Amino acid sequence: MHEMGIAASVVDIVRQYVTDAQAPLVRRVHVRVGELAGVQTESLAFCFEAIVAGTALQGAALDIEHVPAVRACRGCGERFGDGAFLAICPACGSGEVPFVSGSELTVSELELDDEVETPVDDVGQVAGAR
Amino acid sequence: MSVVTIERKVLEKNDALAAQNRLRFRDRGLFVFNLVSSPGSGKTSLLEQTIVELRDRLRLGVIEGDVQTDLDAQRVARYGVPVVQVVTNGSCHLEAQLVQNAADQLDLDGLDVLVIENVGNLVCPANFDLGEALKVVVLSTTEGDDKPLKYPAMFRNASVLVVNKIDLLPYVPCDIEALKRNARQINPDLVIFETSCTSREGIPAWSDWIIQQAAAAHA
Numbered sequence: 001m002h003e004m005g006i007a008a009s010v011v012d013i014v015r016q017y018v019t020d021a022q023a024p025l026v027r028r029v030h031v032r033v034g035e036l037a038g039v040q041t042e043s044l045a046f047c048f049e050a051i052v053a054g055t056a057l058q059g060a061a062l063d064i065e066h067v068p069a070v071r072a073c074r075g076c077g078e079r080f081g082d083g084a085f086l087a088i089c090p091a092c093g094s095g096e097v098p099f100v101s102g103s104e105l106t107v108s109e110l111e112l113d114d115e116v117e118t119p120v121d122d123v124g125q126v127a128g129a130r
Numbered sequence: 131m132s133v134v135t136i137e138r139k140v141l142e143k144n145d146a147l148a149a150q151n152r153l154r155f156r157d158r159g160l161f162v163f164n165l166v167s168s169p170g171s172g173k174t175s176l177l178e179q180t181i182v183e184l185r186d187r188l189r190l191g192v193i194e195g196d197v198q199t200d201l202d203a204q205r206v207a208r209y210g211v212p213v214v215q216v217v218t219n220g221s222c223h224l225e226a227q228l229v230q231n232a233a234d235q236l237d238l239d240g241l242d243v244l245v246i247e248n249v250g251n252l253v254c255p256a257n258f259d260l261g262e263a264l265k266v267v268v269l270s271t272t273e274g275d276d277k278p279l280k281y282p283a284m285f286r287n288a289s290v291l292v293v294n295k296i297d298l299l300p301y302v303p304c305d306i307e308a309l310k311r312n313a314r315q316i317n318p319d320l321v322i323f324e325t326s327c328t329s330r331e332g333i334p335a336w337s338d339w340i341i342q343q344a345a346a347a348h349a
Contacts, residue, residue: 002223005221006141009141010140013136017138023134036283038253038257038283086316105141108135109133109134109135
């Protein structure tokens with residue numbers, strides 16, 4: 001249960017971007033969470049909402065994209081996802097089947113409301129920053 | 131409305147600190163491994179027996195991670211090795227910053243091997259790089275042979291599996307061949323040792339592997 005720390009890192013990244021770019025108000029935060037990232041997404045959404053409450057990011061939607069774990073066989077090129085933890089190629093039986101996706105944990109996009117400025121405090125930080 | 135692409139890794143802070151730690155360890159030719167397992171599998175006992183086996187041959191140091199207490203650091207300190215206790219106060223895993231702080235309290239130049247004993251937890255420590263060369267996962271026979279399938283991330287991210295408490299095999303329903311087969315299904319590259327900290331069976335073979343790794347890191 002470390003989603004609170006993950007959510008805090010997401011919020012830190014958004015705040016830093018908005019502060020540096022003097023960006024307008026954030027309406028949506030798009031994150032990509034891989035199946036292998038060890039993150040429970042319901043818990044992440046709950047923690048995100050709790051952290052942004054009372055800050056300039058309050059009300060921003062957290063949009064979570066699930067990225068499935070996929071392996072690709074080095075022998076025959078077969079790509080497979082189901083039961084991706086089992087390291088055996090269903091097509092040729094090879095054990096050389098590294099993951100090609102599933103470890104993602106990124107803040108990939110922000111949707112900004114160009115009509116509304118982000119409230120900042122007297123030192124130019126996004127209001128409510130920790 | 132406008133959309134900007136920022137593509138930032140959520141764990142970038144931890145990853146950057148882990149990279150700093152790794153560089154610091156590499157510069158000194160120090161072999162560092164991250165010892166992970168569920169609570170009670172025998173990480174600290176394995177460490178004690180490893181110290182007994184190696185203390186005349188290698189200079190070992192230990193970072194102990196626990197949710198609470200310095201009981202493990204006290205146990206390890208009895209063997210005369212430098213040890214720093216990290217108390218996470220509820221956090222379920224160690225992070226690179228905690229390891230950096232702990233490493234500051236050790237004389238790294240006076241060590242050949244640094245062992246980071248993580249918080250007992252077969253889930254979360256799998257996803258946090260600390261700057262170690264590799265992860266060693268300990269699984270005891272009392273936990274059951276199905277654990278690699280139930281907690282795959284840890285076995286996927288580890289390079290070595292130590293099957294501990296093999297002296298208890300006659301008394302517990304654990305099929306060690308099935309255990310190893312399950313682990314290799316998840317990670318075919320796992321190097322596997324079998325140990326007992328009571329009979330000391332397997333401790334010399336495991337310790338020899340550490341000597342080889344330390345020599346390679348030093349070269």
